[in-house]
Structure formats: C-alpha cells, structure tokens
Amino acid sequence: MLYREAGDFKTSYASDNQTFPIRFDRYAYWVVMAVAFLVLPMVMNDYWANSIVVPFMIYVIAALGLNILIGYTGLLSLGTAAFMAVGAYATFKLTTAFPAMPIYLVFLLSGLVTSAVGVLFGLPSLKIKGFYLAVATLAAQFFLIWLFTRYGWFFNYSSTGQISMPERSMFGVTITGATASSTAVYFTCLIFTVAMAWLARNLTRGQMGRTWMAIRDMDIAAEIIGVNPLIAKLSSFAVSSFFVGVAGALMFGVYLGAVEAGEAFGINKSFLVLFMVIIGGLGSILGSFLGAAFLVVLPVLLKILLVDNLGWPADLARHLEIMIIGALIIVVLIAEPHGMAALWRTIKDKLRLWPFPH
Amino acid sequence: MKMTTFAALLAATTGLAAPAVAQDLHFPMLNYRTGPFAPGGIPFADGYQDYLTLINQRDGGIGGLPIRMSECETAYNTERGVECYESIRGDNPLILQPLSTGITYQLIPRVTADGVPLHTMGYGRTSAMEGETFPWVFNYPANYWDGASVAINYLLSQNGDSLDGKKIVLLYHNSAYGREPIPTLESLAASNGFELVLIPVDSPGQEQSSQWLQIRRERPDYVIMWGWGVMNAVAIQEAANIRFPMDHFIGIWWSGSENDVVPVGAGADGYTALTFHGVGRDYPLYDDIQTYVVDRGMAAGNGDQIGSAVYSRGLYAAMLAVEAARTAQELAGHAQINAAEMRAGMEALSITEERLAELGLPNFSAPFDVNCQNHGGGGAAMMQQWDADTQTWSLITDWIQSDRTLIGELATADAAAYATENNITPGCL
Numbered sequence: 001m002l003y004r005e006a007g008d009f010k011t012s013y014a015s016d017n018q019t020f021p022i023r024f025d026r027y028a029y030w031v032v033m034a035v036a037f038l039v040l041p042m043v044m045n046d047y048w049a050n051s052i053v054v055p056f057m058i059y060v061i062a063a064l065g066l067n068i069l070i071g072y073t074g075l076l077s078l079g080t081a082a083f084m085a086v087g088a089y090a091t092f093k094l095t096t097a098f099p100a101m102p103i104y105l106v107f108l109l110s111g112l113v114t115s116a117v118g119v120l121f122g123l124p125s126l127k128i129k130g131f132y133l134a135v136a137t138l139a140a141q142f143f144l145i146w147l148f149t150r151y152g153w154f155f156n157y158s159s160t161g162q163i164s165m166p167e168r169s170m171f172g173v174t175i176t177g178a179t180a181s182s183t184a185v186y187f188t189c190l191i192f193t194v195a196m197a198w199l200a201r202n203l204t205r206g207q208m209g210r211t212w213m214a215i216r217d218m219d220i221a222a223e224i225i226g227v228n229p230l231i232a233k234l235s236s237f238a239v240s241s242f243f244v245g246v247a248g249a250l251m252f253g254v255y256l257g258a259v260e261a262g263e264a265f266g267i268n269k270s271f272l273v274l275f276m277v278i279i280g281g282l283g284s285i286l287g288s289f290l291g292a293a294f295l296v297v298l299p300v301l302l303k304i305l306l307v308d309n310l311g312w313p314a315d316l317a318r319h320l321e322i323m324i325i326g327a328l329i330i331v332v333l334i335a336e337p338h339g340m341a342a343l344w345r346t347i348k349d350k351l352r353l354w355p356f357p358h
Numbered sequence: 359m360k361m362t363t364f365a366a367l368l369a370a371t372t373g374l375a376a377p378a379v380a381q382d383l384h385f386p387m388l389n390y391r392t393g394p395f396a397p398g399g400i401p402f403a404d405g406y407q408d409y410l411t412l413i414n415q416r417d418g419g420i421g422g423l424p425i426r427m428s429e430c431e432t433a434y435n436t437e438r439g440v441e442c443y444e445s446i447r448g449d450n451p452l453i454l455q456p457l458s459t460g461i462t463y464q465l466i467p468r469v470t471a472d473g474v475p476l477h478t479m480g481y482g483r484t485s486a487m488e489g490e491t492f493p494w495v496f497n498y499p500a501n502y503w504d505g506a507s508v509a510i511n512y513l514l515s516q517n518g519d520s521l522d523g524k525k526i527v528l529l530y531h532n533s534a535y536g537r538e539p540i541p542t543l544e545s546l547a548a549s550n551g552f553e554l555v556l557i558p559v560d561s562p563g564q565e566q567s568s569q570w571l572q573i574r575r576e577r578p579d580y581v582i583m584w585g586w587g588v589m590n591a592v593a594i595q596e597a598a599n600i601r602f603p604m605d606h607f608i609g610i611w612w613s614g615s616e617n618d619v620v621p622v623g624a625g626a627d628g629y630t631a632l633t634f635h636g637v638g639r640d641y642p643l644y645d646d647i648q649t650y651v652v653d654r655g656m657a658a659g660n661g662d663q664i665g666s667a668v669y670s671r672g673l674y675a676a677m678l679a680v681e682a683a684r685t686a687q688e689l690a691g692h693a694q695i696n697a698a699e700m701r702a703g704m705e706a707l708s709i710t711e712e713r714l715a716e717l718g719l720p721n722f723s724a725p726f727d728v729n730c731q732n733h734g735g736g737g738a739a740m741m742q743q744w745d746a747d748t749q750t751w752s753l754i755t756d757w758i759q760s761d762r763t764l765i766g767e768l769a770t771a772d773a774a775a776y777a778t779e780n781n782i783t784p785g786c787l
Contacts, residue, residue: 046444047448050440051445159537159540160538161533161537162463164463166780177467178468255440256437259436260463262561263436263460264437266561300441313429314391314429314430315389318392318431
C-alpha cells in the first residue's frame, strides 16, 4: 500500500540511478528535510536541541566516516576517537591562531588536517589487514592522545591541558561558546550532517565507492581488474578521517566547548562509534543514522523515562540503562546480524509486496 | 531567541519541563554513584543529601521554605555532566556542585552565560578564586594550589624550614584535575630549592607498576599524590609493596578517604593526607543526623558512609550552600531567592567559629570570609593520618596556612589570561 510502485516508471539512466528509486522514499526524504529545517527548530526546547539532537548529529557524522572505512572498504579501525581529537585540536589551534577565520571554514580545514593524519596512519593498511590493522590503528589511538596531553603546543600551554573553545560568530550569529543560541548550534550541526551524508552517499555510489567496495570484497581480484589498492585504501582513509575530523571539531566547537584529549576522546569513544556502525549496519548510510540514534538518543530517552517520569533513583536508572542497552544490542544482533539497516531493508521489501506477498 | 518562547509554550502545554514558580529552593545534585569513580562519588553524594534532608526535617527548610533536591547521574563523564546541566538549568537551580574538575571546566562558561552559581569546593579551576573575572564561580574554602602550598609548608615544618636539595615526586592523575597543582609546585620548587619530579598516571589508574618502578629509581624524599577513585588505593598498595615510608607519602584531600586505605590493610598505616575540615563523627551535628535522618529511614544511599572522610566533605559542601542561602535570604529580605540573589549570598558568606559551634560543627572548618575579589576563602588545611589498627583518620596538625601571596600572583596571571581570551572585563557584579 505505502510502497506502491505502479506507475513509477524510470525513463532515463539518471532516474534509474537516483538515491531513492521508490517514490514513497523520495517523499519521505523531503518531509524529513522539511521537518528538520522548518518544524523542529520551532517546536524543540533547548534541552532537546543541546543534549539529544546535537550529539546525535555529531555522532552520525563520525559513524558515516567510520562506515566508509569499515563498511565500504573493509578496513578495521579502532582509532576513531583519536582522529576526532585531531579534528578538535586542529579547530582549537586554527581558531586561536587565526581568530578572524570563518568558523565553518575552520571546521572544514580541521577535517582536512585529520584527513592528512588519517592517511599517515592508514599507510600500514597497504601491508596488513583485518585484526592486525585494527592493532595498528589502536596505536594511533594511544599515540595521538599521548601527544595531545604531553606537548603544550597543542593546548597553547594552558596549565591544565584543557582546550576551550573561544566565542566565534558568522554573519553576526554566535556559533560557538556559551552564549550561542541552541538554534544556531542546531542549524550548524544540521547543515554539516546533511552535507556530509549527501557527500557520503554520492561518493559511495560513484567510481570511488565502487573501488572501495571492490577492495572490501576481494583485494587481489580488485587489483587484477585494475583497481589501484594504494589509491583506494588511502583515499578511503582520507575521506573517512575527514568525516571523523569534522565530527570531532563539531563536538569540541559547538557541543562540549571544552575538552581534554584523554577524557573526551578515549578508547571508549572509539568503541562507541564502532558499535554504532556495527549495530546500524555496515556499508549503509541509513545504518549510520540508526546506529547513532540507538546508542546516543536511546540512553537519554531511557533516562528521561525512568528518572524524570517514573521518579526512580538516578543511579538505579543508570545501572538499568546499561543493562537494557546491552540486552537490546544482543537482541538486535541476533534478530539481524547485519544491523538495523538490514532489518529495515527486509521490512521495506515486505512492504513493497504487501498485501500480495506472492 | 524565538525558540525559548516556543519551548515555554510547549512546556506549558505538555507540562513536561519547567514547573510553575513553586515555593521551594531547588538544590540540584550532580552525583556519580556509578562508574570507576563511584567510591568517591557515593560518600560525597550521601553527605550532601543527608545534610539537606536534615535541614528539611529539623528546621523545615531554609527560612521556612523547603529544599527541593533533584538528582542527576553524571558517572564523572563530561558529556553526561553537560546533559545533566541542560536538563536542570531551566528549573531555577540555586547552586551547582559537580564534584568533577572536568565537568567544572565545561560549566564555567555556561553558568556565566546563564547566571547560575557554581561552587567547586576544593576542586575545579583554581584561578576562579579571582571573583572579578569569575563572578559566578566559587571555590572556597581551599583550592588545589592551597593544597600544594600547604603540603610544602608542612614538609618545611618537618625539615627545619628547609627543603634544599630534597627530591619530591608529584604522582598525579593525568587529567585537568591532576595537572592543576603543577604550576604552583614548580614555582615552590624554584623558591625552596627542592627538585620536583612529575609522574603522570593515566585514568583510571589501575596499573601503576611502571610509575612506582620510576619512583624506586628516583629515590625521592617525599611523594605527593593527586589521585581520585581507584588510583588512590592502587598507589598506596604499590607504595606499601616497595616499603615506601608511609608518613613520607602525602595525598591531596581527594586521596584521603577510607576507601583508599582500607584495602591496603596494615601496610597503609601512617599514610597522611590533607583535609580542609574535621574528621570522624565526634561532632554534635551527627547526633541530629542520627535522630532526624537515619532514624526516620531517610538516609541517602545505603546509609553506610556516615562519618567517613568524603561523607564529611559532602556534608560540609551542603552546609556551606545552606549558609549561603541563609545569607542570601537576609540580604534579599525575602525567602524565595533566585540564582542571582544566591550568588550575592555566596559572595557575602562569612563562616565564623561561633556559627560553626551553633551548627553543631565546632572547629570543623577554619573560619573564612568570601568577598567580591576573593572567591577562594582562607586556604588553610590540616594533615590527617591513617591508623590501620583503629581504622580511623586522626588530625596530626593544626590549621596550616597556604602561601596566599604566591597563589594570588599565579591566580591573577591565569585569570587575566582567561579574561583576555574570552573578552571579559573584570569587575564586581
């Protein structure tokens, strides 16, 4: 019923290859966009914007980046949080060195800096793969965090090793710092999330994405048919790190405002983003959104339900939350080992045939 | 912005957030009863909550208005701390005490923009004692730089007023918290002629064998520790293993709780730590806690922390908050104070020996005054020593005053740098 395809003819190559081949999906996409840009900023209060929607969107960008590396190219990385830290510290260094630089440009440049660092740590992927590569990226995690806490230049020699985001504005609107309105913060994250998701979708279905997937499926066969593994693997690391770096820059710049490398970008965060990608669905853009929603939004919603609405003690709710999320992860992975995106794909296929499944 | 009016409309229609102006005083509690730092978070949270419960039960609140407590679990995690802050900031919070230096750094710009007083007792950003630059942040009665200075003054008194040629190790939690005393200790090392060796321990600090190997190699005369959570007990155990003389091992006040020394057993005997308040249960106030809180079944948590060192500190933090609210009510002339009036009360706070005795806590704390220029109190602390046989802390010194001239200079420089970075014009509100 919902997914009626009758009469939806594809008459050109472009329309056959569009992102949302089903008409209903296309409409749904525009409705989501309209809600995100026009309706949500009107109805959402500061708490929802600052502590649920903004972190959700930032983690979506990070999950998209890691998904490019793991889901599309098949290279396992445990250094995500360290690359986010590179983005955050690049933002701090750039914006304190050049206070006049537009802040959006700072975020993008931080992504490029992270990209370069990512390529550097991606070099071992030419020789090793699988778990061995995971260990090599783990080295990046520990080395970069050590670097950021050890050398004063990175945190401008502040006595505590913390970096704090100064106030920056664009077109007269304060974007970062404590006085930034939640609307400005929300739109900043929304613009970046939409642009990055659009970029990820179009990169992964183009030539670049196809070389990545060829490497993922069988690197020797890919090499024989003419895919250059050096370029494919390093471009995957570069693009992935760019996404992760922008996520780190936004996390520091507009969300947290002050970070310390070891605390905010520890190994736990690398695992968190990795779990988002695995639970959401490897090699799926939608999966990155679902995974981030599952691991960022769900805990907060549980907290609101248990503590604010049911009035349970905060520590009991926190313990329950860990148990419930853990149980749900197991349930999701048993029900659908390929992640929530695959679950949605199955549902969609059934909906397209419904109500005549044969 | 427009969003706030819509949010208010939404809140009014759904009744979810921001209850209507109620006749009570909101004291939010940012606790952590879970995670690797829960051994320190639980007793503090219990002490804080028990004192507020006592005021509600015995006195019917402050100035006739009951205290409303709300609890938010931060797990010592900055992102959760920010989430907690966002969830309470629309609910007329009067005073915030996050018990985490990391969360404090997140909150300083936010509370300054929103106008919510932040009290970081014995932790947080030390230069916040400069009240003209940090009008909404308070860290009385003592801060980390006081702690470093008091520790050195104590060692000076032990060594005939000279530490020339001595070697002192600072073993610290590798975070904003642990790095806080380094500038002061470096400056004290230069003026007193001792050698300072910095040894960081990465959070949470369960593994310290390489650090203690380095300490064995360095052969220091003293070890000063800035630890928290599980790091403390591990460090004291390692020190006992290498037979480091325990009375030459000095912890900051956050490294001086029962949870840190009890697991080590007899090996911890003689370990010393700083404290800026009295220890034990021998204060009349504890009788009231027993009568009005414990006996009525209203004790926070499991009720098994009463009288421990960090419990006393939570109690002390709540006591200072209640006294500040009382002062604020006197200044404002009405009982239903708001956050700005609370801030004025904190700035006019005066803790005297007479007042402490009235409260049932004689000589529990050093008397101090807060004013617009000085948000840092007096800066005095005592030394407490652990007795493994009786399982008690005992005070081994009187109040030791920190070197406030030196700390003032360092704090002024740090606050001035912060003011330039953030375009703040220092001045009294």
